[in-house]
Amino acid sequence: MKSSTLRQLAPVAAFYVLVLATPTLLSYDYYYLSILTMAGIIAIIVMGLNLLLGFAGQISLGHAALFGISAYTTAVMTATYGFPLAVGMLSGVGLTAVVALVVGMPVLKLKGYYLAMATLGFGLIVYIFFNEAISLTGGPSGFVGIPQLHVGGFTFDSELSYFFLVWTTVTVVLLISLNLIHSRIGRALMALHASDKAAQSMGINVARYKLFIFVLSAMFAGIAGVLYAHYLSFVAPSSFGFHFSVQLITMVVLGGMASLWGGIAGTVFLTAMPEFLRAYENMEVIIYGLILILCMMYLPQGMAGGVSKLVALVRRRLGRA
């Protein structure tokens, strides 16, 4: 038992050391750090989606909306009504969880493309609401003046402080997720991924597990949402549309489904890529599309699958030598 816990903890510890070293490695280039901070925020959503899609086998095309609900809630609570930050952030994550619970109960009875369509419909309705409820959300032009985070006397006002805050959160969420998938719950989720009827006949309450993982992944999106709103101090509906939901799914798949590490790698890769392609102006979109196609054609198990294939290849070579 002890050694298996250690085997899980060691990579996470190594990961966090890498996080701590990153600003130095990038010689405090704030442009790169801001890209990584954004990637970290998105990685939190992707980890939740990974639990839902990769482990439990349930698709959601509405996660961008859940992310947005949390971001707007904390924005409205703190900026419009002047509640303390902690209240705003808790109500952001809390409301997201409640919405996921209410939507999830009926919707998770659906399967495959029908579940995709239902979550997509939910996402679009929320997106349209963000655009049209102008007195509450500011409409298409966005919501400005969201306060910066502060704890006690310390204010998160530098790029570096947000980088550490976000990536520490990523690490904590990663630990929680790894713990979950190696537990009884994780095995139940994988069982219902393989066949929910077989899982049911083994005594697993399929409906309850699906709902649990859906709400949990929504709460991850909620955590990302409050970090996003206070980091940028500005939110607009265009960040929470269908396109972003598709990008999230792409990050899960590109990283490798059912691999949390792959998900983080996929997120950082896909968030950073457009920045490096910016030099090619209009070519950027085409290159993004082509990379998606080629990755799926030649790396169908995602980046995690590619790496393990590479490791296997190197091992075989070494074994022969």
Next chain:
Amino acid sequence: MDLGTFLQFLAAGLTVGSTYGLAALGFTIIFNTTGIINFAQGEFVMLGGLLAVVFMHWLDPGLPAAVVLAVLATTIVGLVMERLTIRPVQHTSVINLIIVTIGVSITIRGLMMLLWGKDTYVLPAFSGTTPIPILGATIAPQSFWILGITLLVLAAMRYFFSRTIFGRAMLACSFEPKAARLMGISVERMVMASFMLSAFVGAVGGAILTPLTMTSYDVGVLLGLKGFAACILGGLGNPFGAAAGGLLLGVLEAFGAGLISSAYKDAIAFVVILAILLWRPSGLFGAPDTERV
């Protein structure tokens, strides 16, 4: 509501619904032969309209010829897409194939933006723009073109799938690819044909709608989503149910926009679809789920 207003909403709904219906038909043609939901379907609709504008501008061959050229070119795009991106990855999971189609859709959109810019364009109406008064409603002549051509395409597809050897061979692949192969049907060729047909019907929808609603490089996203919604509404896997779902979705939207709120028009459509999904997941015209362990 008086009869004139009712007819006005109905005509507006059926007109836009035709395009949703043709997009939905395209979705089901590919879904039936491959099990893939092709997220580039909306791009076929966009190409139908935008390429007609491009051909008008470059070659000035007259409107009918430009429309025909655009539809043919889009059909070839469907062929190329299948050859380059679908055929090489046959043995992969469905979700990976979906991501491939999303990649194709992003690439097509990016190419059109690069070639033709981000502006909005319109095609001339097929036979003038003088509205025709009918029972208190005034209806654009283009609406009649749209409905007529849509019904013609639907009838042609019906004939193709039920009466021609080729169409029946495609249907056979959708029921049981292995048995179809044993009967000497080339499943590969049928998959290719399904992409071409689906691009064809999508492009027709886009080309005939453009004189009324305008087009730009990014209209495919929402048209594709509405087509997908129409499929689910009508029943995934039932081509003519999906087309009917498109018409119904268009009508619901038009009445919702007119009677409730035009700002929430798209939301109304999706609320209805959510309700129907929860009440009858297999769609209005789909067979009830008979899945067993």
